[in-house]
Amino acid sequence: MGKNNLNENDELFPNLSFYNRAVSYPYFAPNYSFSFYKGEFVKGICFDLDKRIPILSVGSNRSPYQLKRKFSMIQDICVTPATLYDSDIVYAASVSAYGSMPATQWPCEGAKVDLNVLWLNESQLNIMHLSEALGVAYNFVKLKLGTVKIKEFEWQKEIYGYVSIPGAFSFNENKPKRLSALKAQNTNLKGIYESEALIYLKNFLDVNDKNFPQWLDDVINDKIYRLEIHNILKSKAIKPKNPNWDILETNLKGELII
Numbered sequence: 001m002g003k004n005n006l007n008e009n010d011e012l013f014p015n016l017s018f019y020n021r022a023v024s025y026p027y028f029a030p031n032y033s034f035s036f037y038k039g040e041f042v043k044g045i046c047f048d049l050d051k052r053i054p055i056l057s058v059g060s061n062r063s064p065y066q067l068k069r070k071f072s073m074i075q076d077i078c079v080t081p082a083t084l085y086d087s088d089i090v091y092a093a094s095v096s097a098y099g100s101m102p103a104t105q106w107p108c109e110g111a112k113v114d115l116n117v118l119w120l121n122e123s124q125l126n127i128m129h130l131s132e133a134l135g136v137a138y139n140f141v142k143l144k145l146g147t148v149k150i151k152e153f154e155w156q157k158e159i160y161g162y163v164s165i166p167g168a169f170s171f172n173e174n175k176p177k178r179l180s181a182l183k184a185q186n187t188n189l190k191g192i193y194e195s196e197a198l199i200y201l202k203n204f205l206d207v208n209d210k211n212f213p214q215w216l217d218d219v220i221n222d223k224i225y226r227l228e229i230h231n232i233l234k235s236k237a238i239k240p241k242n243p244n245w246d247i248l249e250t251n252l253k254g255e256l257i258i
Contacts (some may be wrong), residue, residue: 012030012064012065013041013064013065016065018216018220021098021099022098022099022100022194022198022216023100023194023198025060025096025100025181026059026062027060027062028063029063029116030043031081032081033080033081034078034079035077035078035079036068036071036073038076039073040073045078047076047078049078052119052120053120053122053125054118054119054155054159054160055120055162056082056160057115057118058103058162062079062116064079067079067118071124071127075124077120077124078118078119080116080117080119081114081115081116081150081152082115082117082148082150082151083112083113083115083148084111084113084148085146086109087105087107087113087244088105088106088111089103089178089179089182089184090104090105090106090169090179090189091169091171091177091179092137092168093169093170093236094166094233094234095230099219100194101169101194101197101201102137102164103179105161105163105243105245106176106178107243107244110186110187111184111186111187111188112186115182117159134162134250136165137164137165138162139162139163139164139248140161140162141160141161141246141247141248142158142160142245142248144245160248161245163245163247166237167237168239169233169237170237173190174238175189175190177190177191177197178190178191199212202215205229
């Protein structure tokens, strides 16, 4: 394990403007295990993962930048590289409070995507549930065994994740588009980058009286307008057939109902 000096301007923890935060989604993620441990960014695994809950990260939760925003460096968390099989990561039929079109999992036979798994304790899981707007934007799911493999060690137990409740945005071909920022193999889905997805969304909404940064500022700062976009996107959403996961029932605190 080795500590990294926290520099707010480096690749791990950039100082992003509102515009760049939106278009840079899903942000940089290392291809190695890392931890937030005792207020430091540390390369490697710092604690017993058997006592943690593994969560597949499909979008910005892969990134130290976003994890710092959600948890701060005070929380001890760990992230390990993983491969997702028979699914790809596509744009969800929603828009985040910071202006991005977020990600969701989509069945895609034969596909392989390089992602990571976030290991949380129970109190941290509740923080994550709140950040994912559990029950409103995302469902908490249990992934089919064997569809996620940790790269650095064997893990035979359950792995969980979040899947968009509305589904994926259908774009113009009535098919989802994958996040080009994420490395994948054997996928049959076309990919675009976040900036392209947002420009497509602006044109789809027929916004011609404002340039792209002005429109994006409205999306971020006008909650009512953002909710209107949500409703439009929901009407154009498509849901997967034969998903590789089971939706879990939770109470308002995000605790599993047994």
